[in-house]
Amino acid sequence: MSINPDLTIKFSPMHRLQWEEAQQKDVILYPEGMVELNQSSAEILKLCDGTRKLAQIVSDLEQKFATSGLANDITAFLEVALKNGWIQQN
Amino acid sequence: MAGSNKTNITPPRWLLAELTYACPLQCPYCSNPIDYAKHQSELDTEDWKRVLTQARKMGAVQLGFSGGEPLTRKDLTELVKHARDLGYYSNLITSGYGLTEEKIIQLKEAGLDHIQISIQASSQELSDHIAGTASFQHKKEVAHLVKKHGYPMVLCVVIHRENIHQMPEILAMAEELGADYLELANTQYYGWAHANRDLLLPTKEQFEQAEQIAQDFKEKVAGKMKIYYVVPDFYEDRPKACMNGWGTTFLTIAPDGMALPCHSARELPGLDCPNVKDYSIEQIWNESKAFNFFRGYEWMKEPCSSCDEKEKDFGGCRCQAYLLIGDMYAADPVCSKSPNHAVIQEAIDSARASALADNEKPLIFRNSKNSRSLS
Secondary structure, eight states, rough: OOOOOOOOEEEEETSEEEETTTTEEEEETTTEEEEEEOOHHHHHTTTEEEEEHHHHHHEEEEEEETOOOOHHHHHHHHHHHHHHTSSOOO | OSSSSOOOOOOOOOOEEEEOSSSOOOOTTTTSOOOOOOOOOOOOOOHHHHHHHHHHHHHHOEEEESSSSEEEEEEEEHHHHHHHHHTEEEEEEETTTTOOHHHHHHHHHOOEEEEEEOOOOHHHHHHHHHHTTSSSHHHHHHHHHHHHHHOOEEEEEEEOTTGGGGHHHHHHHHHHHTOOEEEEEEOOHHHHHHHHHHHHHHHHHHHHHHHHHHHHHHTTOOOOOOEEEEEOGGOOSOOOGGGGSTTTEEEEOOOTBBSSSSSSSSSSSOOOBBBBBTOOHHHHHHOOOOTTTSSSTTOOTTTTTOOOHHHHHHTTTTHHHHHHOOOOTHHHHHTSSTTTTTTHHHHHHHHHHHSSSSOOOOOOSSOOOOOOOOO
16 A cells, blocks of 8 residues: 555544643554554654645655655655554545 | 552553443353342442543543443443543443434534444344344444444454354454454353353364454455454463453453452452542552552462563463462463363363253353342
8 A cells, every 4th residue: 555645645533643641642542452653653643634645744744843855754654554544545 | 558559550541431230131151240230339420430530640541331231321421421521532332232323423422432332143043042132133223323423333243152153154244334343252251151161162173263264354354344353262372461461451440330450350359359439540550459469470370480471471361260270379271381271171172062962051141130040
């Protein structure tokens, strides 16, 4: 499964992304499970709001963290996220 | 309160709220205690709200509303709303019996995240027989309604000798109903299932064949349906890592307010499980005798205490050791290193003999009459 650059990306309505105060982490919640996220993964997923395409997510994050060359890492993570059903494209 | 305060205690993450032991079904493998009819008292709405608030503050985030049948509680929607306001991810674990479209909508609006429906078999005749109640058609309708209203749908089928031959049909039913998750739970032999073990435990051949069918299906539906396969530990060489370790992750609150490190712990002697009416969740989790009883490794006997796998499976299940060999400190007899491992083969042989017998005794269904006569 790979990310289609021409389609927007949105977080799955069948999962929930939320900040856990007790763990000081963002987590993904779904039936019978929980995934703890590191900060960069959480930052990427928060931009998957159904309005942005891949290139927009990359440029927003590069701007936010004043850096460049994030495209490969972000794409690789989003492919994992798509495979796990955390995000959708349509 | 009694007990020691150990260091390195991790906070609870999963809370199982057993709202009631009342249930319209009579499944003969029910995980409620055999003597449930003795424990009639139920926490009130304010007690439950306090429990949810206290556990959430400690870090519990996954919440199961269970029972019995949680739909029999009049305050279910109010509790779901309270849980959502606190930030829980909540699950209704239900037979589906009595669940209407109106209630499904009301619970969605209150903030329920998902619904887990149990179906007992793939055919109406067998499902209604196992449930002890005509419920199969209604359960299937409920499954459609759960999907229609945008919940992730978890279908749970408990597997045993009466339905294991239906594995292909059970998988086809899950696909037809559009399950997002399918829990294939091989029966765990505690409580009612222990009492009915000779009639429920499949043979090794049956189990291996069914497992192969389930594994092939898992690959076929990868990406569409997620399968949770609960192994039948009687056919394993090593015990399950029960509850992810005692008092590390899971907290169960029984209908009467008793706090349990696992839902069978009530059956263990001398634990003095505390009640949420007397103590806060923080006191119970951190300080109570019951929750500290099997924390860490100091309680272990040989062969567990010197075993290089003890950090992987924690010596297995305490309730199973107690139930099968009468010693809750012993290695789970499922482990091939246990000096008592032979009891597992004896159980398997006994079940096989029962299956081949001409006049097999009937199943003991889970109901108040049987509960009272067995306890």
